[in-house]
Amino acid sequence: ALLSVFLEDTQFIPLLLNVLQPNMRTRVCTVINNNIAHEWTLARIASELLMSPSLLKKKLREEGTSYSQLLTECRMQRALQLIVIYGVS
Numbered sequence: 001a002l003l004s005v006f007l008e009d010t011q012f013i014p015l016l017l018n019v020l021q022p023n024m025r026t027r028v029c030t031v032i033n034n035n036i037a038h039e040w041t042l043a044r045i046a047s048e049l050l051m052s053p054s055l056l057k058k059k060l061r062e063e064g065t066s067y068s069q070l071l072t073e074c075r076m077q078r079a080l081q082l083i084v085i086y087g088v089s
Contacts, residue, residue: 014050024059025070032074042067
């Protein structure tokens with residue numbers, strides 16, 4: 001019952017991600033991977049992580065990466081997973 005209250009709160013999951021996942025790269029990839037087919041934008045990912053787009057860009061730059069680089073990496077990783085699971089036809 002208590003868990004359902006948290007799951008219904010749209011701000012809970014991003015807040016939990018902020019606490020549990022130490023680096024921005026991991027947090028961004030988690031958001032992207034949760035809905036890989038979504039047309040993600042920097043602004044939308046920042047919103048999901050409860051921060052401004054400029055702060056997200058800054059944090060990613062500090063980690064030596066960028067939004068577009070991570071989006072491409074996440075999509076490539078998913079494609080590789082699908083190839084491994086289902087093979088190439």
